[in-house]
Amino acid sequence: MTIPRLSTISLALLFSVQALNASAARSLTVNVYIHDDLADMQDAQLHNDYFEHWLKEMRRFTDHPIEVIFQRNVPLITDIAYAGMPSSQILEVFTDGIHEKTRHSPFSFVDKHLLLTRDSYDRSGWNYNAGLAYTKQNTAISSIAAYGAPAHEIGHMLGATHEDAELKFNGWVCETYTHPRVTARSNCYRYSDKNRATIADYLKYNSK
Numbered sequence: 001m002t003i004p005r006l007s008t009i010s011l012a013l014l015f016s017v018q019a020l021n022a023s024a025a026r027s028l029t030v031n032v033y034i035h036d037d038l039a040d041m042q043d044a045q046l047h048n049d050y051f052e053h054w055l056k057e058m059r060r061f062t063d064h065p066i067e068v069i070f071q072r073n074v075p076l077i078t079d080i081a082y083a084g085m086p087s088s089q090i091l092e093v094f095t096d097g098i099h100e101k102t103r104h105s106p107f108s109f110v111d112k113h114l115l116l117t118r119d120s121y122d123r124s125g126w127n128y129n130a131g132l133a134y135t136k137q138n139t140a141i142s143s144i145a146a147y148g149a150p151a152h153e154i155g156h157m158l159g160a161t162h163e164d165a166e167l168k169f170n171g172w173v174c175e176t177y178t179h180p181r182v183t184a185r186s187n188c189y190r191y192s193d194k195n196r197a198t199i200a201d202y203l204k205y206n207s208k
């Protein structure tokens with residue numbers, strides 16, 4: 001049996017389309033699960049206060065495609081009863097929920113998942129923890145207690161470290177996103193040059 005010529009052409013075209021897709025960089029996708037305790041805050045407000053400055057910063061050093069996707073009312077994820085739980089446990093419970101939710105999807109190191117909550121964690125006296133992430137992995141938790149907290153934790157998921165964070169001067173002394181301590185200093189709303197390079201490399205090597 002001979003294969004009609006038309007089929008051959010179709011197969012060739014199909015192949016070239018797939019080859020083109022395979023060579024294109026996969027988007028960095030940040031899925032933000034908005035905890036039910038933030039039901040009174042609109043997506044637009046959360047985006048403006050916590051993610052717009054981060055996207056602006058990412059655009060300064062990478063042209064990698066980025067998507068931020070807000071998700072609400074996700075059972076076993078946005079309703080985690082985290083009050084009083086240590087941050088490490090909240091992150092574990094959230095990560096289990098994400099594994100369960102994504103178990104039928106292909107795994108990618110550029111599919112990130114962030115649980116956004118109203119309250120901070122591990123509170124004792126004046127100290128608190130605004131977020132926690134698995135370094136170079138896909139899950140993190142962040143409170144809205146600090147405007148830079150989601151960017152700090154997203155940075156860790158992309159390989160940024162406390163050690164490479166800096167103090168800078170922008171009129172006042174400011175801290176770059178992954179500076180380890182929450183202090184009265186202002187936020188620079190950017191990563192340090194070293195962390196920018198680390199994040200750019202991470203995206204380059206993990207998005208094929």
Ligand SMILES: [Zn+2]
Nearest residue numbers: 152156162180
């Ligand atoms: Zn940190």
